[in-house]
Amino acid sequence: MIGVIQFPGSCDERDAVAAVERVGEGRLVWHEETDLSGLDGVVVPGGFSYGDYLRAGAIARFSPAMEAVARFAAEGGPVLGICNGFQVLCEAGLLPGALLPNEGLRFICRQVQLVAEDFTGPFGGSIESGQRLSIPVKHMSGRYFAPDEDLDQLESEGRIAFRYAPGENPNGSVRDIAGVINEAGNVIGLMPHPEHAVDPLTGSDDGLVLFRALAGAQQAATA
Amino acid sequence: MKAKVLIRPKEGILDPQGKAVERALPALGFEGVHDVRVGRLVELETDDPSKLDDLCEKLLANPLIEDFEVELEQ
Numbered sequence: 001m002i003g004v005i006q007f008p009g010s011c012d013e014r015d016a017v018a019a020v021e022r023v024g025e026g027r028l029v030w031h032e033e034t035d036l037s038g039l040d041g042v043v044v045p046g047g048f049s050y051g052d053y054l055r056a057g058a059i060a061r062f063s064p065a066m067e068a069v070a071r072f073a074a075e076g077g078p079v080l081g082i083c084n085g086f087q088v089l090c091e092a093g094l095l096p097g098a099l100l101p102n103e104g105l106r107f108i109c110r111q112v113q114l115v116a117e118d119f120t121g122p123f124g125g126s127i128e129s130g131q132r133l134s135i136p137v138k139h140m141s142g143r144y145f146a147p148d149e150d151l152d153q154l155e156s157e158g159r160i161a162f163r164y165a166p167g168e169n170p171n172g173s174v175r176d177i178a179g180v181i182n183e184a185g186n187v188i189g190l191m192p193h194p195e196h197a198v199d200p201l202t203g204s205d206d207g208l209v210l211f212r213a214l215a216g217a218q219q220a221a222t223a
Numbered sequence: 224m225k226a227k228v229l230i231r232p233k234e235g236i237l238d239p240q241g242k243a244v245e246r247a248l249p250a251l252g253f254e255g256v257h258d259v260r261v262g263r264l265v266e267l268e269t270d271d272p273s274k275l276d277d278l279c280e281k282l283l284a285n286p287l288i289e290d291f292e293v294e295l296e297q
Contacts, residue, residue, distance in 0.1 A: 054282070054283070055285060058282060058285070059282075062282075091285065097287070098285055098287045098288045100236070100237075100288060101239060101240065102239070103237065103239050104239070105239045105240065105243055145236065145287075145288060146287070147287075172237065172239075
């Protein structure tokens with residue numbers, strides 16, 4: 001069972017549950033829930049948690065559910081953060097870096113091409129290095145940033161998960177970074193929305209690979 | 224005690240908001256204005272000013288991308 005966290009202000013949680021249900025079972029987890037036992041994986045979805053006041057994701061990290069997610073992640077549970085969920089995971093210190101307002105200051109909503117990097121861990125095993133994915137972005141604050149020395153370290157440790165394909169960087173992210181993973185490899189976050197790319201009817205089903213990876217991570221963890 | 228917390232983007236971090244403001248100024252006849260950076264001012268009242276720095280690092284500012292200054296009002 002995959003849990004999808006629902007904050008006040010989330011807006012992609014139902015799409016995330018629908019995406020999860022293409023590969024397994026999913027349910028919503030209200031932001032006041034602290035018992036994640038019985039969950040095999042967690043999605044922190046997109047939206048505008050707590051209005052995104054102060055900074056995107058800054059307030060959501062203090063919610064009871066996020067404290068439970070931090071414990072879940074520390075125990076090796078697989079966690080996928082999407083868009084606002086990625087911002088929340090960065091603010092919570094579960095992923096490195098921060099997301100700044102887009103370079104062009106505009107809200108961007110369009111399909112982008114991603115390239116998967118060579119990364120390890122439960123997610124990396126399910127996604128081929130160099131694989132191109134067509135997945136939409138829709139965000140105002142998606143400019144990934146981390147200091148140069150941190151980026152060098154992330155690159156040397158194989159912790160960049162996805163980059164925007166050459167010429168596709170929509171927001172000014174440093175080194176075209178679209179998604180990163182944590183040191184243990186069980187927490188991944190990205191700005192593009194794989195849950196909006198799970199059916200050819202809406203342009204692409206390339207996003208399914210991430211939900212299969214999440215389901216696979218759970219199987220690997222219980223095997 | 225009243226306090227003001229000034230939060231600004233760290234030096235070297237692109238501030239597109241500041242750039243947009245800077246580019247708008249000449250059109251309004253304000254020439255010669257450079258290096259505009261837009262930050263945030265938080266006003267608050269606290270019973271324990273000794274906790275302000277911790278509070279700023281944990282919530283009001285993100286130390287990775289922002290600097291902050293605390294000013295206490297006597």
